[in-house]
Amino acid sequence: MSNAHKPVPVRTLEEKSSKADRWMARRLMDFIGWPPVQLVLWDGSRYAREDADVVAAIIVRDRGALRRLVTNPEFEFGEMYSCGRIEVDGDLAECLVCVYRALRAAGQVGGLRKRLLHALAKHPHNDEARARENIHHHYDIGNDFYRLWLDEQLVYTCAYFPAPDMTLEQAQIAKMAYVCRKLRLEPGQRVVEAGCGWGALALYMARQHGVTVKAYNISREQIAFARQRARREGLDDRVEFIEDDGRNIEGEFDVFVSVGMLEHIGVDSYPALASVIDRVLSDRGRGLIHSIGRDRPGPLNSWIQRRIFPGAYPPSISEMMTLFEPNGLSVLDIENLRLHYARTLQHWLQRYDANGDRVARMFDDTFRRLWRLYLAGSVAAFSTGTLQLFQVVFNRSGNNDVPWTRDYLYREPLPDQSPAS
Amino acid sequence: MSNAHKPVPVRTLEEKSSKADRWMARRLMDFIGWPPVQLVLWDGSRYAREDADVVAAIIVRDRGALRRLVTNPEFEFGEMYSCGRIEVDGDLAECLVCVYRALRAAGQVGGLRKRLLHALAKHPHNDEARARENIHHHYDIGNDFYRLWLDEQLVYTCAYFPAPDMTLEQAQIAKMAYVCRKLRLEPGQRVVEAGCGWGALALYMARQHGVTVKAYNISREQIAFARQRARREGLDDRVEFIEDDGRNIEGEFDVFVSVGMLEHIGVDSYPALASVIDRVLSDRGRGLIHSIGRDRPGPLNSWIQRRIFPGAYPPSISEMMTLFEPNGLSVLDIENLRLHYARTLQHWLQRYDANGDRVARMFDDTFRRLWRLYLAGSVAAFSTGTLQLFQVVFNRSGNNDVPWTRDYLYREPLPDQSPAS
Numbered sequence: 001m002s003n004a005h006k007p008v009p010v011r012t013l014e015e016k017s018s019k020a021d022r023w024m025a026r027r028l029m030d031f032i033g034w035p036p037v038q039l040v041l042w043d044g045s046r047y048a049r050e051d052a053d054v055v056a057a058i059i060v061r062d063r064g065a066l067r068r069l070v071t072n073p074e075f076e077f078g079e080m081y082s083c084g085r086i087e088v089d090g091d092l093a094e095c096l097v098c099v100y101r102a103l104r105a106a107g108q109v110g111g112l113r114k115r116l117l118h119a120l121a122k123h124p125h126n127d128e129a130r131a132r133e134n135i136h137h138h139y140d141i142g143n144d145f146y147r148l149w150l151d152e153q154l155v156y157t158c159a160y161f162p163a164p165d166m167t168l169e170q171a172q173i174a175k176m177a178y179v180c181r182k183l184r185l186e187p188g189q190r191v192v193e194a195g196c197g198w199g200a201l202a203l204y205m206a207r208q209h210g211v212t213v214k215a216y217n218i219s220r221e222q223i224a225f226a227r228q229r230a231r232r233e234g235l236d237d238r239v240e241f242i243e244d245d246g247r248n249i250e251g252e253f254d255v256f257v258s259v260g261m262l263e264h265i266g267v268d269s270y271p272a273l274a275s276v277i278d279r280v281l282s283d284r285g286r287g288l289i290h291s292i293g294r295d296r297p298g299p300l301n302s303w304i305q306r307r308i309f310p311g312a313y314p315p316s317i318s319e320m321m322t323l324f325e326p327n328g329l330s331v332l333d334i335e336n337l338r339l340h341y342a343r344t345l346q347h348w349l350q351r352y353d354a355n356g357d358r359v360a361r362m363f364d365d366t367f368r369r370l371w372r373l374y375l376a377g378s379v380a381a382f383s384t385g386t387l388q389l390f391q392v393v394f395n396r397s398g399n400n401d402v403p404w405t406r407d408y409l410y411r412e413p414l415p416d417q418s419p420a421s
Numbered sequence: 422m423s424n425a426h427k428p429v430p431v432r433t434l435e436e437k438s439s440k441a442d443r444w445m446a447r448r449l450m451d452f453i454g455w456p457p458v459q460l461v462l463w464d465g466s467r468y469a470r471e472d473a474d475v476v477a478a479i480i481v482r483d484r485g486a487l488r489r490l491v492t493n494p495e496f497e498f499g500e501m502y503s504c505g506r507i508e509v510d511g512d513l514a515e516c517l518v519c520v521y522r523a524l525r526a527a528g529q530v531g532g533l534r535k536r537l538l539h540a541l542a543k544h545p546h547n548d549e550a551r552a553r554e555n556i557h558h559h560y561d562i563g564n565d566f567y568r569l570w571l572d573e574q575l576v577y578t579c580a581y582f583p584a585p586d587m588t589l590e591q592a593q594i595a596k597m598a599y600v601c602r603k604l605r606l607e608p609g610q611r612v613v614e615a616g617c618g619w620g621a622l623a624l625y626m627a628r629q630h631g632v633t634v635k636a637y638n639i640s641r642e643q644i645a646f647a648r649q650r651a652r653r654e655g656l657d658d659r660v661e662f663i664e665d666d667g668r669n670i671e672g673e674f675d676v677f678v679s680v681g682m683l684e685h686i687g688v689d690s691y692p693a694l695a696s697v698i699d700r701v702l703s704d705r706g707r708g709l710i711h712s713i714g715r716d717r718p719g720p721l722n723s724w725i726q727r728r729i730f731p732g733a734y735p736p737s738i739s740e741m742m743t744l745f746e747p748n749g750l751s752v753l754d755i756e757n758l759r760l761h762y763a764r765t766l767q768h769w770l771q772r773y774d775a776n777g778d779r780v781a782r783m784f785d786d787t788f789r790r791l792w793r794l795y796l797a798g799s800v801a802a803f804s805t806g807t808l809q810l811f812q813v814v815f816n817r818s819g820n821n822d823v824p825w826t827r828d829y830l831y832r833e834p835l836p837d838q839s840p841a842s
Contacts, residue, residue, distance in 0.1 A: 330757070385819030
């Protein structure tokens with residue numbers, strides 16, 4: 001995290017805000033649409049709607065932070081929050097939900113400004129070297145870090161909560177079971193997984209469904225962890241973890257699955273991925289792609305893009321279709337699980353906050369705040385519909401080996417207990 | 422059906438095929454990929470793969486028909502079949518399934534030729550006047566005609582068969598119930614339906630779910646029939662049938678539904694439809710669009726386009742998304758019901774054939790054959806994946822009033838009995 005900001009001294013509260021400062025504060029509130037959130041400047045001056053109970057206060061601690069915020073709120077809020085020059089008093093995620101909703105109502109989201117930004121922004125193009133660098137940036141922070149706030153199996157993608165009150169552990173197992181059910185796995189099938197994280201799904205598929213799996217990932221730390229786990233569980237004869245880009249997959253497979261990888265590559269990379277699917281999927285094969293997405297094409301929040309996920313681009317459905325439509329694939333089912341990701345992120349944020357001290361000791365407080373904001377901001381993005389989560393099931397065009405209805409997905413409760421527990 | 426061909430005299434079988442005729446016959450079989458179907462010329466010469474049992478024979482009854490077929494098989498097969506210059510000995514639908522499959526395997530479908538055709542073909546653009554004319558062409562042939570082969574409620578869209586062996590009547594009721602379930606109708610809600618056919622769904626929604634419905638259709642005969650039915654069932658205070666283009670809908674509604682209309686308007690008309698949805702859907706509203714579609718953009722079969730559905734264009738998912746993505750709508754669920762349409766069409770074809778004599782008496786034998794080919798060809802198109810059937814559920818971006826999972830769609834069996842029966 002060499003890019004992360006060093007904390008800077010906060011100016012004293014004695015210095016009074018100027019007329020210009022107060023004008024900027026009001027313009028900022030105009031821009032974000034006066035959410036039920038109080039804006040507080042370093043001298044204690046406050047800006048809020050009179051008619052609403054405020055859910056939180058955003059405290060701007062110095063003039064420079066206010067100026068930067070006004071210039072580029074989307075990016076600078078994260079910068080200034082990370083280093084403590086902006087503080088939030090109250091529930092951070094709830095505060096951001098209010099801001100996102102107000103932005104939408106004020107027409108800032110999806111409006112002209114966004115479209116202009118989108119036209120100007122180049123879609124990230126991730127060649128293999130760049131992809132590797134991006135992934136190292138995020139995933140090679142250290143497995144110990146993720147262990148502090150993910151579930152016990154280290155599943156770092158949207159969980160599925162058949163019942164809203166289940167635990168995160170249960171919901172991650174239910175998600176893996178749900179994905180397997182959508183894929184109708186059968187013993188002996190050959191499965192390939194593009195982007196396998198710490199290997200939980202690959203091992204689950206092999207253990208629970210008797211399939212063999214080749215699982216690809218470019219994160220060295222994750223692959224090392226996954227291989228160790230496969231050996232420990234005696235699954236290393238059926239699950240092969242390969243440290244390589246998913247675009248280099250070789251072989252023939254009955255099933256293609258990718259959970260949480262597509263959003264890390266740009267739309268420009270889809271043709272290469274599509275040709276991999278076409279090359280490796282058997283004629284009767286089927287697949288599932290699970291990805292963060294959007295209701296309309298648009299760039300990821302610039303701060304998240306810069307500080308958390310370089311190269312990430314959550315596609316709209318029409319953008320996702322560029323994977324399938326030109327390549328003889330038929331889409332059978334698309335499900336939007338947006339609110340399941342909001343719930344997943346709430347769990348992560350709660351665990352993260354409970355381990356905040358340990359994160360600060362492992363890194364520093366700026367890092368702790370940066371990741372806290374990312375998690376809370378993601379809760380807000382999925383809660384308010386700024387981001388979506390799509391699961392797409394597909395096969396080759398004209399293959400009639402499809403379930404007659406989707407009823408089989410729901411006939412039996414999903415398992416939500418690890419066989420080990 | 423002023424465009425339909427008059428039967429022409431079939432040449433005598435005595436005239437021998439020439440070397441050029443036989444060369445053309447082989448080129449034709451090359452083009453369609455030598456399906457397990459025999460090609461027979463007027464003099465009895467036969468062309469078939471040696472290794473396969475043939476399922477049917479396509480008999481070309483004169484040299485002119487062969488020439489026209491070779492020049493433009495996609496279009497002329499329908500022309501020549503309708504007027505009896507081509508005959509099929511065996512199951513027509515099964516024969517066409519084999520031909521479609523062989524075409525796909527030979528790379529003729531979705532291949533370069535198709536793409537060229539697509540680039541050359543202008544997408545149909547249906548302004549209101551044209552739309553009216555197109556709809557009259559098809560739907561104002563007379564209700565008595567459709568009564569011969571549709572279900573008793575005259576539902577002329579894909580049915581839903583929770584159990585594959587249910588009757589067509591049951592499957593059409595199950596389809597309406599399934600659509601209502603996807604929309605989560607509540608008593609008192611205001612529903613608008615764009616393209617309501619003979620009114621079965623509008624009446625079903627009002628009767629079974631206590632909603633009020635405004636239902637739009639530009640076919641005068643269908644609207645007259647639907648109004649009569651509403652009065653007879655005492656639902657005319659809650660269901661209003663309006664003879665107008667769906668693009669002229671006015672008012673505010675909790676639910677927007679359109680079953681089997683989108684495929685009749687060109688992609689160029691989607692922005693107008695999208696602005697209707699945006700204008701009339703309440704903030705918390707939801708919607709469902711059910712439409713024939715394709716796995717990739719491409720033109721409808723030129724013969725169907727000319728003789729059966731002028732102006733029709735089945736969109737791919739990415740094309741459908743142009744309705745939703747630019748307009749602040751969020752797609753929640755897409756289901757592909759392709760094989761349910763193949764099954765529906767098999768039922769229609771069976772009933773149609775059982776009433777073939779009556780159709781020929783109402784019109785003439787050319788008309789009977791033309792519609793028979795359309796129904797059998799549609800069985801083949803949906804069976805082989807040339808056409809798809811998509812149901813898309815949507816609401817406004819950021820609306821969190823969505824079901825937690827899709828399990829509610831399958832928890833209880835769908836009703837499949839008409840309350841009247």
